[in-house]
Amino acid sequence: MTRQNETHDTIIHARDLSLFYGDFQALHGITLPFAERQVTALIGPSGCGKSSFLRCLNRMNDLTAGTRSEGEVIFEGKNILEKKIDVVFLRRHIGMVFQKPNPFPKSIYDNVAYGLKVNGITNKSMVASRVERSLIQAALWDEVKDRLHKPALGLSGGQQQRLCIARALAVEPEILLMDEPASALDPIATQKIEELVLELKERYTIIIVTHNMQQAARVSDTTAFFYMGKLVEVGDTNTLFTKPVKKETEDYITGRFG
Numbered sequence: 001m002t003r004q005n006e007t008h009d010t011i012i013h014a015r016d017l018s019l020f021y022g023d024f025q026a027l028h029g030i031t032l033p034f035a036e037r038q039v040t041a042l043i044g045p046s047g048c049g050k051s052s053f054l055r056c057l058n059r060m061n062d063l064t065a066g067t068r069s070e071g072e073v074i075f076e077g078k079n080i081l082e083k084k085i086d087v088v089f090l091r092r093h094i095g096m097v098f099q100k101p102n103p104f105p106k107s108i109y110d111n112v113a114y115g116l117k118v119n120g121i122t123n124k125s126m127v128a129s130r131v132e133r134s135l136i137q138a139a140l141w142d143e144v145k146d147r148l149h150k151p152a153l154g155l156s157g158g159q160q161q162r163l164c165i166a167r168a169l170a171v172e173p174e175i176l177l178m179d180e181p182a183s184a185l186d187p188i189a190t191q192k193i194e195e196l197v198l199e200l201k202e203r204y205t206i207i208i209v210t211h212n213m214q215q216a217a218r219v220s221d222t223t224a225f226f227y228m229g230k231l232v233e234v235g236d237t238n239t240l241f242t243k244p245v246k247k248e249t250e251d252y253i254t255g256r257f258g
């Protein structure tokens with residue numbers, strides 16, 4: 001949770017962001033700033049636009065034909081939605097972890113080293129030290145240090161997800177986007193991911209989509225509630241869950257819908 005008297009600058013800021021899949025408008029004028037080195041949870045019922053919004057923040061929606069956005073997402077003084085933005089560069093700064101662990105069918109080592117190669121880092125000792133550091137940061141090193149050259153697909157689901165986090169961290173992003181990173185995992189693996197999120201926010205800004213309100217309450221400093229493509233309410237997590245301002249938020253967090 002936020003330490004008292006600590007201030008956090010805005011690192012990325014969606015301004016009046018709308019998103020269309022063909023004729024269907026999935027997001028309606030979302031304005032939402034994100035504080036540096038904080039965890040923000042995006043919550044809301046299925047289909048409300050949480051993942052669509054998250055994917056706008058590193059242009060993953062570009063991969064879906066027929067998508068169009070309006071408005072701005074400001075990162076490092078630039079609107080990252082502009083066509084001229086280099087998305088490889090952008091995704092080096094804004095990494096992503098998906099719902100289902102998706103390691104490449106390569107060794108554990110090569111999975112983590114992959115992004116470094118894509119970004120032109122080939123010096124062997126530098127790659128080795130970044131691989132080790134990323135696996136330590138992802139709380140996986142002790143479990144894999146003796147089998148780095150074994151297939152990643154031989155790891156458990158929870159280990160695979162931490163490997164995907166290590167892969168994302170290897171290129172030293174500022175922001176980590178997590179789309180329901182624990183929803184495919186058992187309770188123990190889920191707890192590990194939650195502990196990891198709390199550790200990682202010392203260095204990284206984390207934006208996490210979750211269906212699990214207890215999880216949002218446990219890991220996030222700020223929570224944003226989405227409903228039908230709109231941002232209904234955003235605020236300090238504790239306050240949002242105990243004294244929501246909007247009726248829709250209260251109905252959702254008390255389980256009256258969704």
Ligand SMILES: Nc1ncnc2c1ncn2[C@@H]1O[C@H](COP(=O)(O)OP(=O)(O)OP(=O)(O)O)[C@@H](O)[C@H]1O
Nearest residue numbers: 021024026044045046047048049050051052053064
């Ligand atoms: N590729 C796509 N093409 C067309 N419509 C889409 C596409 N992806 C999402 N949508 C629609 O956009 C809306 C928002 O979907 P999105 O997946 O962002 O919601 P969500 O809140 O993340 O849902 P969930 O919690 O179920 O993952 C939904 O109505 C969905 O059907």
